[in-house]
Structure formats: C-alpha cells, structure tokens
Amino acid sequence: MQRQKYWLIIPFLVPAIALYGTFVLYPYIQAMYIAFTKWKGLRKAPQFIGFENFRDLVKDDHFWNALTHNGIYLIVLPLVTLGFALFLAFMITQKVRFSHFYRVTFFFPQVMSVVAIGILWSFIYHPSIGILNSLLKGIGISSPPVWLGNPKTAIIAIIIVTVWQGAGFFMVLFMAGMQGIPTTYYEAAALDGATRGVMFFKITFPLLWETMRSALVFITIGALDMFGITFTMTQGGPDRSTDVLATLLYQEAFSNSKFGYATAIAMMLFILVMVLSLILMVLTRRDTIEY
16 A cells, blocks of 8 residues: 555646646746856847856945845844834733734734835825825924935835834734743743733743744845835835845846846845755754743
C-alpha cells in the first residue's frame, strides 16, 4: 500500500506542479537571466553582459539613496507599527467598552486599496485644501509645512500613512494570540498584586513571542517594498527624497526602458528580503513556551 498510493498521488500533483512551474518558477528563472543582460523590452533579443548591471548598481547613487530609505523604514516601521498595534491589542482585550467598534475601526484601513489610501492621504496632506493644514491653521500655525512637497517631511508623511494602514492587521494578529493565553495566568498574577503593566511584560509579551516573530517577518517584507503608498503619493519625489528600491525599479524599467538593469534591482531586493527574513528568524529563535 505504501508503494501503490504514490501512483494515485502523483497524477493529482502533476497539473499543480506544471502550473506552478510555468507561471512561477519559469518567470523567476527568466528574470534571473534578464538581470545579466541589456534589454529595452522590445522584440530584439536581450544582450548578455554578465555582471555589468550589478557593477553599475554599486556605483549608482540613486540605488544607495533608495536603499537608505528602505533602511529607514526597516528601523522605524517595526518599532512604531508593532508597538502601536501591541498597545491597541492589549487595551482592547482588557474588556473595554465598545471593543467591537474599536476592532472594526482600527482594522478598516487594512481592507482598503493601497491606491485609495494613497489618494485619500494625498488630499489630507494637500497644502491648500487638505484637512490637516486647515486644522493646523485653526490652532494658530500660520505656515504649516508642505508635507509631500518638502524633502524633509515627505518621508515622515509616508511613515504616518503606513503605520495607520498597517497597525490594524497586526492588532488583530496580536489579539488572536492574546485571546489564546489562559486567563488563569492573569488571575494568579492579580492575586499576587501584579499591575496590568507587569502582567503585560511578564505574561503577555513572552507568550506572544512566536506571533511577534511572524509579525516581524511580515513588516520587514513590507518595509522593503513600500511601492504602492510611495508611488501613489509622491512617485519617489520630491527630488528622490522618498525613493525606494521598488519605485527605482519601476522607473528604470518603464520610464528608462532598462529592463535588464531593473531586473538586477529586483534580484537585489529579492536577496535582501530572503536574507533579512532568515536573519530575523535565527536571531529571534528561542524555546517555545507551552501553555
């Protein structure tokens, strides 16, 4: 029976494997080849140039500028987004009034289109008709900043939108983990006189560690992407002050017709995602606490 069952399993697997190979593996392999070529995306066959695209990347100031912005997101977004989401999840699970309303309200941005969010916040940040500057003028600030037109404030404005949009997803993730923690732990801690803060750091956070690891991987991938919000709100401007690797890739491919060079950027982005995800999983590994 052990041998004969494979004759039943394999025919069912073949169509799925064929589709996966055709639409996933083959494009990956083709993209890896294009990264070593010079190609404008037209009918002419790609010209193999070896590692020239990657050597140009090392010398490209725009590449390092975009990578620096991704690095800023990698530092700021996990701290702010996950910290805010963890706070919301902890507060809502403490039997507050209207908790269901808060859950829907904070999670709602997650179900919205990224393009719709970008357009919405572009109007909010608008220097003339935007509600944010109108509120600032209403409280006495006569010259509020041009949020998306100033290189010093544009990336901050995008970070605020990203935190607002992503916190709800991680809040739900953390709430699911918190609701699985036995209430007897909190009851025993309360009998010993522990405050809510002590309960959070001594009970909740350690038991949420596996969920936190998954959240870190998710937000790392998001911080290395940032294409949707950035392209919709600023297209990498002003003066490339919000440019990230994904927007640089798009510009090189569809504006400059350098598909080989753009694919090299995509390969670097893929490698960064894989390496950082593996490093995170290794550094955050610890013994699982069973309960």
